[in-house]
Amino acid sequence: MDITFTDNAYNTNHSGSPLYDRDHLVTTFQQARERAHQLERPILVSITLPMIVHDPQLLFTIFQHLDLGNRFFWARSADKRALVGVGEAMTIETTGSERVTTAAAAWRELRQHAIIEKISSNLPPYTSGPVLLGGFTFDTLTPHTALWEGFPAGLLILPFLLFHSDEDKAALTINALIGADDDVEQRADQVAKTLQRLALVLQNGIDQLAAEDGAAVEKKPGEMVVHDMLSAEQWKEQVAQAVKKIRSGAFEKVVLARGVQVEQEDEFDVDDTLQRLSQSYPSAYVFAIQRGTRYFMGATPERLVCSEDGQIQTMALAGSAPRGASEEEDHRFGEELLKSEKNQGEHHFVVTTIHDALYSLCSRVWVADAPRLLKLKNIQHLETPIMGNLKPGHSILEAIEDLHPTPAVGGYPRLPALAAIREDEHLDRGWYAGPIGWIGTGGNGEFAVALRSGLVDGQRATLFAGCGIVADSDPESEYQESCLKLQVMLRGLGGDM
Numbered sequence: 001m002d003i004t005f006t007d008n009a010y011n012t013n014h015s016g017s018p019l020y021d022r023d024h025l026v027t028t029f030q031q032a033r034e035r036a037h038q039l040e041r042p043i044l045v046s047i048t049l050p051m052i053v054h055d056p057q058l059l060f061t062i063f064q065h066l067d068l069g070n071r072f073f074w075a076r077s078a079d080k081r082a083l084v085g086v087g088e089a090m091t092i093e094t095t096g097s098e099r100v101t102t103a104a105a106a107w108r109e110l111r112q113h114a115i116i117e118k119i120s121s122n123l124p125p126y127t128s129g130p131v132l133l134g135g136f137t138f139d140t141l142t143p144h145t146a147l148w149e150g151f152p153a154g155l156l157i158l159p160f161l162l163f164h165s166d167e168d169k170a171a172l173t174i175n176a177l178i179g180a181d182d183d184v185e186q187r188a189d190q191v192a193k194t195l196q197r198l199a200l201v202l203q204n205g206i207d208q209l210a211a212e213d214g215a216a217v218e219k220k221p222g223e224m225v226v227h228d229m230l231s232a233e234q235w236k237e238q239v240a241q242a243v244k245k246i247r248s249g250a251f252e253k254v255v256l257a258r259g260v261q262v263e264q265e266d267e268f269d270v271d272d273t274l275q276r277l278s279q280s281y282p283s284a285y286v287f288a289i290q291r292g293t294r295y296f297m298g299a300t301p302e303r304l305v306c307s308e309d310g311q312i313q314t315m316a317l318a319g320s321a322p323r324g325a326s327e328e329e330d331h332r333f334g335e336e337l338l339k340s341e342k343n344q345g346e347h348h349f350v351v352t353t354i355h356d357a358l359y360s361l362c363s364r365v366w367v368a369d370a371p372r373l374l375k376l377k378n379i380q381h382l383e384t385p386i387m388g389n390l391k392p393g394h395s396i397l398e399a400i401e402d403l404h405p406t407p408a409v410g411g412y413p414r415l416p417a418l419a420a421i422r423e424d425e426h427l428d429r430g431w432y433a434g435p436i437g438w439i440g441t442g443g444n445g446e447f448a449v450a451l452r453s454g455l456v457d458g459q460r461a462t463l464f465a466g467c468g469i470v471a472d473s474d475p476e477s478e479y480q481e482s483c484l485k486l487q488v489m490l491r492g493l494g495g496d497m
């Protein structure tokens with residue numbers, strides 16, 4: 001893998017559009033073609049150019065206008081990090097229970113002979129270079145239904161263009177797979193033309209788009225019709241049955257999920273939904289992955305694992321209470337949550353399991369002494385931060401393989417709880433509650449657990465939420481909790497429920 005820093009070979013103009021040097025592109029592509037010929041396999045070329053920091057939402061909308069294919073969005077407003085991609089230079093699609101390790105091996109293989117150029121030393125440090133975005137299903141043993149068509153067991157996408165930014169730096173990465181017989185002049189022309197169009201929209205279109213936004217007639221959210229996939233009574237009965245199983249000693253905790261279908265007359269506006277989610281949930285990971293007409297999207301508070309320079313950070317997140325209507329009530333609900341034996345028990349399974357999973361991957365694991373409160377817009381959770389130092393040679397994908405599914409979305413012990421979900425839940429979770437995120441070079445990456453999420457397709461959306469069930473769970477309270485969790489996407493889509 002070559003990495004070159006060539007300050008000044010490319011630059012940005014005053015509007016922050018990336019400038020490119022077509023001849024330099026041709027030279028790099030030629031080099032890749034020669035290598036492809038020698039090694040008899042396509043070679044990945046990844047070039048990162050500096051840009052000025054733009055609103056990631058704006059890039060997402062601009063990418064729609066460039067018409068380059070599927071779009072991808074990943075951002076956390078609180079730490080001002082964002083990744084916005086479009087098009088597919090290549091995809092890694094995996095199946096079966098080895099889906100994460102197979103994806104890791106394919107990514108290693110692809111990187112091995114890649115040509116990676118970073119056209120400045122002043123780039124966002126963790127996301128520069130080739131970055132794959134994608135996710136994995138919750139469970140490979142649940143039958144895959146038509147609902148999740150386009151979302152296989154494992155999917156990592158190397159976007160053609162990736163805008164990435166942190167607090168004060170931004171960049172654009174161009175990815176291309178070059179084969180031994182490629183016409184490199186033509187490939188360079190295609191890239192150059194796309195960058196030219198992007199530069200034009202960034203120069204002229206930002207104002208234009210902003211003006212359009214400002215002038216736009218306030219869109220009245222359409223009338224949304226919500227159907228439970230399983231009636232409230234049936235779901236509560238499932239919870240009651242799970243409680244019985246727990247009391248009979250089958251397992252100690254299981255997370256049961258439910259789905260709702262939402263419809264409206266007009267198509268749901270994915271860009272507006274992302275905007276609303278980012279504004280309402282600044283500490284959440286707001287994401288969208290497009291496959292044709294469908295978007296899997298959401299605003300999840302749960303980090304599965306973040307890896308930076310060999311340091312990994314994760315969390316146990318389980319145990320919930322509503323937010324109070326007044327400061328005093330909110331404080332009281334929070335204190336009750338902290339003292340609740342039921343919630344502490346539910347949370348404890350997650351802490352122990354994560355700790356044990358990390359033990360074999362890390363040289364040192366650090367777990368906070370006690371859970372703290374994570375307060376979100378309409379719900380609060382118990383959260384325990386956990387950190388570790390990855391042993392050399394281990395990557396974030398291996399951490400995912402070991403951590404997923406934590407008892408925050410599966411149960412405890414893992415195997416009987418998963419068997420109960422498969423047997424009793426009657427829901428194709430697909431990517432809901434699965435790992436979703438990005439992986440770059442040098443083992444860096446970040447994956448969240450895809451909660452508070454849904455699959456949006458035109459005028460229809462299917463939304464999911466689950467609750468941790470333990471021996472003293474009350475079906476009615478769990479149902480109310482699932483409604484709070486569903487509100488995230490219902491409101492994100494423009495509903496006022």
Ligand SMILES: C=C(O[C@H]1C=CC=C(C(=O)O)[C@@H]1O)C(=O)O
Pocket residue numbers: 255302317318319320381407408409451452464465466467468485
């Ligand atoms: C399974 C979900 O939430 C998990 C994360 C936080 C709190 C949870 C709980 O209290 O049950 C769940 O474990 C979901 O939002 O669908």
